[in-house]
Amino acid sequence: MNKEDLKIVRVPIPTPTLWPHTTTNSYLVGNEKETILIDAGYDQPETKAVLEQALIDHELAQPKSIILTHFHKDHAPGVLQLTEWEATIFCHTNEKDDMLHSISPLKTLKFLEDGDQISVANHTIQILHCPGHTSGQLNLYIPATGILIAGDNFIEKGTSWIGTPDGNVSDYLQTLNRLKELIISKIGPGHGDWLLNPYEHIDFVIGRRLQREEQIKSLLQEHGPLSAESLAQKIYQDHVHPSILEVAKRTTEAHLIKLEQDGLAFRTGSDYQLKD
The missing domain is CATH 1.10.10.10 (Winged helix-like DNA-binding domain superfamily/Winged helix DNA-binding domain)
Structure with missing residues (x-):
């Protein structure tokens, strides 16, 4: 299957996030037969409406897997609006307790670790543990396209905050230098539009x-x-x-x-x- 057969759709969802952004990105990755969702936005009805419209507009299958890059309230608890999908929810082990609190009353999670691989629409997605913004921040890298879905390791405007008790500046700098070693065509940030100058942007953040x-x-x-x-x-x-x-x-x-x-x-x- 050619990379053109895989759809990677950025879906900005209105959220009460940090200025200057007013939306949080979810990403749909797949085709008409199989799709995953990366991040689920805020717990409000608009989340489900926006995502389901995107599935229709791009002729994508309803996701059966949802990967949450981290537990923050503008990225994770939107899964509470998507329970009808009966999707399996994944995060990193380091996020277990915070994630369960974030998506309560849901109580079932599965875990992804650095180096894991998942398959979607006959494409391989590499799972990267990229701590810094949080201790369990996940990034997803699609080698066939060179696309990196980076959660809040990057935002379009400005830089992400890195703070206690979850963030760590040393870890973050190590993550950024590791990401520079990938062959990246563009970065899907946690907030804002695609970053089309990936290495320049990584160097800017460093x-x-x-x-x-x-x-x-x-x-x-x-x-x-x-x-x-x-x-x-x-x-x-x-x-x-x-x-x-x-x-x-x-x-x-x-x-x-x-x-x-x-x-x-x-x-x-x-x-x-x-x-x-």
């Missing part, structure tokens, strides 16, 4: 994270001990939409934790300072 780390080190050097909240105010105040200040603070804290783990900073109470 650069942003490294730039933020250097900025935090400079601010600690200049001002002495600071909390994550104080640092976030200095970095982001008047530069970002107020609605994302909380995740900006959590991303700042994740960078501080990395500096501490790297032996470059230490914490006293809620304040961090650089080591001499």
Whole structure:
């Protein structure tokens, strides 16, 4: 079967997600005989309506498998609107408890691990464990097309937040460098349109994270001990939409934790300072 016989459809679903995005991407992968759904959006009736219309518009089979890239409320609990499909729900083992909470009262999950492969419409999809945004973030790579479905490892506008208790900046940078080794034609992000310049975008995100780390080190050097909240105010105040200040603070804290783990900073109470 040629790659042209496999349909990969991005389905933006309205969700109360973070500014500037107003939708969360689900992806339908398959054909008229067999299809999987990647991510299921928010738990609201519009989720089902939008997905079922996409199945009709693109002549795709109703999915019997739903793969959730991570447990966040704008990506996972939409499965509660899709129970009539009687689909099997998959996630990474690290997400088990958080996922069960996110999709409650559903109680049945199956798990995918790094290196697993699944077959859809006679095509192989490689499962990648790509932690950073969350500890169990899954990405899906389709070698025949070079397409990477990346969950919230990427968003079209800006960069994803990486914060406690689930995110880890060191893991995220390792994930980004690993993804650069793939042969990628385009990336399907968690929010926004397809990323058609994959390597340039990966380098942009790596650069942003490294730039933020250097900025935090400079601010600690200049001002002495600071909390994550104080640092976030200095970095982001008047530069970002107020609605994302909380995740900006959590991303700042994740960078501080990395500096501490790297032996470059230490914490006293809620304040961090650089080591001499």
